[in-house]
Amino acid sequence: MAVDPLTDPERGGSFPRLHRLRRSARMREWLAETRFDSGRTVYPIFVRPGTAPREKLESMPGLFRYSAEDGARHAGEAFEAGVPAVLLFGQSGHKDARGRGAYSPDSAVTKCLRTIKQNWPSLVVLTDVCLCAYTDHGHCGVWSHGAVDNDATLEILQKVAVAHVRAGADFVAPSAMMDHQVGHLRSALDRAGFPGAGILGYSAKFASSFYGPFREAEGSAPTEGDRRGYQLDSRNGREALREIELDIAEGADMVMVKPALPSLDVIARARDRYHVPIAAYQVSGEYAMIKAAADRGWLDARAAAVESLAAIHRAGADVIVTYFALALARWEQELHE
Numbered sequence: 001m002a003v004d005p006l007t008d009p010e011r012g013g014s015f016p017r018l019h020r021l022r023r024s025a026r027m028r029e030w031l032a033e034t035r036f037d038s039g040r041t042v043y044p045i046f047v048r049p050g051t052a053p054r055e056k057l058e059s060m061p062g063l064f065r066y067s068a069e070d071g072a073r074h075a076g077e078a079f080e081a082g083v084p085a086v087l088l089f090g091q092s093g094h095k096d097a098r099g100r101g102a103y104s105p106d107s108a109v110t111k112c113l114r115t116i117k118q119n120w121p122s123l124v125v126l127t128d129v130c131l132c133a134y135t136d137h138g139h140c141g142v143w144s145h146g147a148v149d150n151d152a153t154l155e156i157l158q159k160v161a162v163a164h165v166r167a168g169a170d171f172v173a174p175s176a177m178m179d180h181q182v183g184h185l186r187s188a189l190d191r192a193g194f195p196g197a198g199i200l201g202y203s204a205k206f207a208s209s210f211y212g213p214f215r216e217a218e219g220s221a222p223t224e225g226d227r228r229g230y231q232l233d234s235r236n237g238r239e240a241l242r243e244i245e246l247d248i249a250e251g252a253d254m255v256m257v258k259p260a261l262p263s264l265d266v267i268a269r270a271r272d273r274y275h276v277p278i279a280a281y282q283v284s285g286e287y288a289m290i291k292a293a294a295d296r297g298w299l300d301a302r303a304a305a306v307e308s309l310a311a312i313h314r315a316g317a318d319v320i321v322t323y324f325a326l327a328l329a330r331w332e333q334e335l336h337e
Contacts, residue, residue: 037332043325044322047090048066048108050067060214060284060288076120084124087128089218090108097142098131099131104163125169127171129174130175130176140176150179150180154181157181157185160172161189162194172200173199177205182250186251201244201254203247203257206259208231208259211259234262240263241273254278254319260317267315267317271316278319279317280320280321282312282322282323290305309328
């Protein structure tokens with residue numbers, strides 16, 4: 001009779017059987033190595049000038065563009081559901097070559113900030129500091145002779161950061177990928193009397209095709225050229241780590257890797273190397289892919305979202321910026337009802 005080496009004590013019957021650790025849902029939950037919940041999320045919200053009703057984002061099903069007041073109310077709704085932080089993205093009704101609307105004291109972002117802090121002061125609010133949604137050419141900085149003028153852009157980003165913190169932002173998140181943007185914002189905030197304001201550096205922001213739906217939502221696609229001259233080449237992991245290191249040296253309180261799922265290796269390497277909080281951005285294209293496939297019945301949106309967020313956290317992200325943040329909080333509520 002044939003002998004099974006996995007059951008015969010003399011032929012390896014003592015080999016571990018890992019299925020023993022997975023036999024029941026309770027046991028799997030008990031032994032889970034990675035636990036991710038809505039308490040580690042940041043929820044992006046798009047706000048625009050005016051008082052028009054919310055506008056559906058066709059390429060990001062389930063999401064909307066809001067007026068400043070409605071955006072604040074939606075932020076409060078997310079907070080009350082269990083989301084601890086939001087990231088505001090703004091637009092301007094009057095774009096120009098230098099994106100001056102980005103630092104207006106009456107911008108949609110500053111109005112939204114003031115309303116949030118008046119009504120939900122404990123909600124952590126981050127703001128995007130970039131010019132792409134405010135410039136008539138769609139680039140993240142001052143565009144001159146086919147390239148961004150790094151130093152001219154820094155002067156404007158400083159004004160944006162100060163305007164946002166003055167209106168109530170807890171963290172500013174410079175995403176323009178200008179050299180030394182973190183150091184310049186830190187200096188500007190300190191000079192303006194805001195040493196307690198935090199900076200989340202978009203340190204490793206790759207030039208990615210996964211940003212397409214976001215650019216539609218923000219109306220920020222470049223009218224000429226592209227952003228590969230200042231965003232990271234997606235093939236370069238070591239360069240991404242160098243960018244992270246420079247931002248930490250300049251005073252970043254947290255650093256960001258974006259997009260998340262295509263950059264899990266960078267997140268993991270950064271986690272092993274640096275001792276600051278690491279954020280990852282599950283970007284619009286990642287969200288849209290899951291939603292589109294779910295709409296066609298090809299996968300379960302909830303399961304796919306939870307799995308992908310767990311993978312990003314497992315790689316080393318302490319915080320995840322995700323469009324699923326509010327949905328995740330509501331799913332958790334359902335489990336406890």
